[in-house]
Amino acid sequence: MRRNSVVVADRSEFFIGGGWVRPSTSDVIEVISPITEKVLAVAPAGSTADIDAAVAAARTAFASGPWPRMTAAERADVLDRLVAAIAERSADFAMTITEENGSPLAFSELGQVGLATMALAYFAALARHFAFEEEREGLMSRARVIRSPVGVVGAIVPWNIPLLSIVMKLGPALAAGCTVVVKPSPETPLDSYILAECLLQAGIPDGVVNIVPGGRETGEHLVSHPGVDKISFTGSVTAGQQIGARCGRLLRPVTLELGGKSAAVLCEDVDLSATIPALIPSIMGNNGQMCVAQTRVLAPRARYHDVVEALAAEVSALSIGDPRDKATDVGPLVSQRQRDRVESYLRLGRSEGARVAAGGGRPDASPIGWFIEPTVFADVDNGMRIAQEEIFGPVVAVIPYESSADAVRIANDSVYGLSGSVWGTDIDQATAIARQVRTGTITVNGFAFEFNCPFGGVKSSGIGREFGPEGLSAFLEDKTLCVANTTSAIYT
Ligand code: NAD
Numbered sequence: 001m002r003r004n005s006v007v008v009a010d011r012s013e014f015f016i017g018g019g020w021v022r023p024s025t026s027d028v029i030e031v032i033s034p035i036t037e038k039v040l041a042v043a044p045a046g047s048t049a050d051i052d053a054a055v056a057a058a059r060t061a062f063a064s065g066p067w068p069r070m071t072a073a074e075r076a077d078v079l080d081r082l083v084a085a086i087a088e089r090s091a092d093f094a095m096t097i098t099e100e101n102g103s104p105l106a107f108s109e110l111g112q113v114g115l116a117t118m119a120l121a122y123f124a125a126l127a128r129h130f131a132f133e134e135e136r137e138g139l140m141s142r143a144r145v146i147r148s149p150v151g152v153v154g155a156i157v158p159w160n161i162p163l164l165s166i167v168m169k170l171g172p173a174l175a176a177g178c179t180v181v182v183k184p185s186p187e188t189p190l191d192s193y194i195l196a197e198c199l200l201q202a203g204i205p206d207g208v209v210n211i212v213p214g215g216r217e218t219g220e221h222l223v224s225h226p227g228v229d230k231i232s233f234t235g236s237v238t239a240g241q242q243i244g245a246r247c248g249r250l251l252r253p254v255t256l257e258l259g260g261k262s263a264a265v266l267c268e269d270v271d272l273s274a275t276i277p278a279l280i281p282s283i284m285g286n287n288g289q290m291c292v293a294q295t296r297v298l299a300p301r302a303r304y305h306d307v308v309e310a311l312a313a314e315v316s317a318l319s320i321g322d323p324r325d326k327a328t329d330v331g332p333l334v335s336q337r338q339r340d341r342v343e344s345y346l347r348l349g350r351s352e353g354a355r356v357a358a359g360g361g362r363p364d365a366s367p368i369g370w371f372i373e374p375t376v377f378a379d380v381d382n383g384m385r386i387a388q389e390e391i392f393g394p395v396v397a398v399i400p401y402e403s404s405a406d407a408v409r410i411a412n413d414s415v416y417g418l419s420g421s422v423w424g425t426d427i428d429q430a431t432a433i434a435r436q437v438r439t440g441t442i443t444v445n446g447f448a449f450e451f452n453c454p455f456g457g458v459k460s461s462g463i464g465r466e467f468g469p470e471g472l473s474a475f476l477e478d479k480t481l482c483v484a485n486t487t488s489a490i491y492t
Helices: 048-064 072-088 090-101 105-129 162-176 190-202 216-224 237-250 272-279 281-288 301-316 336-351 404-412 427-436 468-473
Strands: 014-016 019-021 028-032 039-044 133-137 141-149 152-156 179-183 209-211 230-234 254-257 263-266 296-300 355-358 375-378 395-401 421-423 476-484
Touching: 014 048, 014 190, 039 190, 048 152, 048 179, 048 209, 048 216, 072 090, 072 105, 072 162, 072 190, 090 105, 090 162, 090 190, 105 162, 105 281, 105 468, 141 162, 152 162, 152 216, 162 179, 162 190, 162 230, 162 468, 179 216, 190 209, 216 230, 216 237, 230 237, 237 254, 263 272, 263 404, 272 281, 272 301, 272 421, 281 395, 296 301, 296 404, 301 355, 301 375, 301 395, 336 355, 336 395, 395 404, 404 427, 421 427
Parallel strands: 152 179, 152 230, 179 209, 230 254, 263 296, 263 421, 296 395, 375 395
Antiparallel strands: 014 019, 014 209, 028 039, 133 141, 141 476, 355 375
16 A cells, blocks of 8 residues: 655656657556655656657757757756756655655755755856857967767666756756756656656756656666767666776766765864764765765774764664654665665674674664664774675774874775765864875865865776866867967957
8 A cells, every 4th residue: 555645646657858758668667665665656667768769859959959059058047947946846856855765854855955956056157157168379270179068968877866966967968058868766766757847847948858767777778879979877886887888888978976985084183072973964864875975984093992982872862763754863775675785784794793883783663664773883894894895874884093194094995985084173184184095075074065076986986077167077078179370269
């Protein structure tokens, strides 16, 4: 039996070519509520034929539609209207995402929907002043560097931040003048329907954005599709490797935003009473299902015991429960499969010799729903698998270090390099450590996410950057137009 939801409804069509299109097959995705374990709603599952239709619509819109031919300011106006439309529906978005993936409502409101509107607004503003063309004085000619939209973009996204990860691709792709086929994850197709409604309200021209939820095969077809010019992917390392390999064979540009196992380095002089409460959201936020989660806490040996005690106390005080309740800190994991995965790491950690300092199992009070207690593993060596592999749940490993050089060595002893943080009273010392950590983003005494700065990973955490002018450039092709034997400007 379904639970009654005020915002979630069954869906039966795809958003293709500016309207609602019937699917080519009767295959459906059953979205299972992580809270009740019952079917929340159904949506059609995209087939290869549906992807073909979406790519054809995006190709037509790119080849002959108005979008790539509009001025950047005109596109920015549409993006601003999209921001307004999403803001108007923010309560629907937040509750839908919470129902789909178990994000605590307070996190959904700010971390999912709030950030998504801010990100889109950033790209609208950037489009208005970005140098899409630039004149240069060459040796043999005057030259114009022309930055044109890359073409039709395939955007493939995960379930943990469904709207935000779409918007992180849509914002720069649309600002650039590209057209897009979005493939949401089968765990979270429902919020993308509200996005389609917002796109219609904003007056996006037909075919500029097309949305076809589906599973891995649907994504694979999009990646290899001859009508696609660029792939932008967010998800696991395994899928990223497969997608990167396909794009390599096709010589198709690709951006990969993948996993992480980020280190939070606590310096010798860290103020634990201020730091531990500030650190917790960057570990346990979104039920620990964040690519940027600070899941390795590196503590100085002399203060190791105090750090474990303080972390365990803070984590044990988190409220676990129904994510639709705004007072809840930690909700259920997205799926039974995800809980099985996290539980397998809880067993592994014990068998590797780590000590459970907090949590470690399912909460007694929530027999229904895919809940896992926020867990602190102490006595962890960085060589253990629980310190090396991305668990993607509310689990943190506390690892001792001997000196700041040792902390840097441990932080860098990872196949990942996505995020990180350094916490201490001496800002110069903390900043010096932060400079030495090989990662895409790192914050001193906090956890920052800056729209005007590049975001992405090194090593297995990915290739390329989102956000900032760098993120917009990822959807542009540079072309050099030279006019020989002239001294006058190519255009005024
Ligand atoms: P996933 O890789 O299983 O799936 C992500 C998306 O890719 C889904 O839409 C899925 O259907 C599709 N997909 C899977 N295999 C594919 C293939 N071979 N070809 C084409 N499409 C394919 O990941 P997930 O479990 O949905 O998400 C969790 C992962 O995402 C974690 O590893 C997390 O760290 C990562 N993530 C990274 C970022 C970032 O910005 N770096 C942000 C959020 C999540």
